[in-house]
Amino acid sequence: MPATLTEENLSISGLRVSIGGSAILRGIDLSIRPQSVFCLMGRNGVGKSTTLKALTGLYPIDSGKFELQGVDITRLGSADRARAGLGYVPQGRDIFPLLTVEENLFIGLNARGWKKDPAEIDRIFTLFPIIKEFLHRKGGMLSGGQQQQLAIGRALLTKPKLLILDEPTEGIQPNIIDQIGDAIKMLRAEGKMSILLVEQYLDFCKELGDDFAILERGAVAASGEMAALSDDIVREFLTV
Numbered sequence: 115m116p117a118t119l120t121e122e123n124l125s126i127s128g129l130r131v132s133i134g135g136s137a138i139l140r141g142i143d144l145s146i147r148p149q150s151v152f153c154l155m156g157r158n159g160v161g162k163s164t165t166l167k168a169l170t171g172l173y174p175i176d177s178g179k180f181e182l183q184g185v186d187i188t189r190l191g192s193a194d195r196a197r198a199g200l201g202y203v204p205q206g207r208d209i210f211p212l213l214t215v216e217e218n219l220f221i222g223l224n225a226r227g228w229k230k231d232p233a234e235i236d237r238i239f240t241l242f243p244i245i246k247e248f249l250h251r252k253g254g255m256l257s258g259g260q261q262q263q264l265a266i267g268r269a270l271l272t273k274p275k276l277l278i279l280d281e282p283t284e285g286i287q288p289n290i291i292d293q294i295g296d297a298i299k300m301l302r303a304e305g306k307m308s309i310l311l312v313e314q315y316l317d318f319c320k321e322l323g324d325d326f327a328i329l330e331r332g333a334v335a336a337s338g339e340m341a342a343l344s345d346d347i348v349r350e351f352l353t354v
C-alpha cells in the first residue's frame with residue numbers, strides 16, 4: 115500500500131484493549147511527529163506497556179487503528195509490522211543469555227533473511243562501543259545497561275521508522291543512562307526516525323522528549339509539548 119502524505123510518524127486512534135475481560139486501554143489517541151521523541155508516561159499499571167504490545171501486534175485489540183507514516187498497519191502481524199518499520203525494545207530487553215553478543219545482534223536480521231548493512235553495523239558500534247568490544251561474550255555476561263544497549267542496537271539494525279523503547283533506564287547505572295540518552299539525541303538529530311519512549315524517569319523524559327502523553331487508568335489524562343509538562347501535571351499524574 116503506498117504511503118500517503120502525512121504530518122505524522124505514527125498515529126494511534128481509538129485504541130481499546132481488554133485482557134481477561136477487563137478493559138485495560140479505554141480509547142487511546144496518540145500522534146507522534148516525524149523526527150521527534152515522544153514520551154509515554156504514567157504510574158505503574160496504567161497501560162503503557164500494553165499500548166506498546168498492542169502497537170507491535172503482540173496483544174490483540176478490541177478496536178482502534180495504527181498508521182505508520184500514513185500506512186495502515188493495524189491488520190498486519192507482528193513480523194510484518196517490524197518489516198513495515200516498527201523497531202521494538204521490550205521492557206527486560208529479551209537478550210538471549212547463552213548466545214554471544216554478535217549472535218544476539220544479528221538474530222532478528224537472520225531470522226528474517228535480511229541482509230547486513232556494514233555501514234549500519236559501524237554506526238551501532240559508534241553509538242555503543244561496548245557492543246563491538248564484547249562481540250564474542252555471551253549476552254548473559256553483560257550488565258543490565260550493556261544488555262539494553264545491545265537490544266537497542268539490535269532494533270536499529272532493522273532500520274526502523276519508529277524506535278519503541280519500553281523503560282530503557284529501568285535498573286541501569288547512571289553512566290549508561292547518559293550513554294543511552296546521548297544515543298537517543300544522536301538518532302533524533304539524524305532525522306531518520308521518531309522514537310516512542312515509555313519511561314518513568316521524569317528527568318530523562320524532560321531532557322529528551324519533544325512531546326508527552328500521560329496515561330491514567332487506560333486513557334490519556336494529559337498530553338502536549340514537553341515544555342507544557344507542568345509541576346501540577348506531574349503532581350497529579352506522576353508523583354507516587
Ligand SMILES: Nc1ncnc2c1ncn2[C@@H]1O[C@H](COP(=O)(O)OP(=O)(O)OP(=O)(O)O)[C@@H](O)[C@H]1O
Pocket residue numbers: 133134138156157158159160161162163164165
Ligand atoms: N498479560 C497480562 N495479563 C493480565 N493482566 C495484564 C497483562 N498485561 C497487562 N495487564 C494488566 O494491565 C494493566 C496495565 O499494565 P501495563 O503493563 O500496560 O502497565 P504499565 O503502565 O506499563 O505499568 P508498569 O510501569 O508497571 O509496567 C495492569 O493492571 C496489568 O496488571
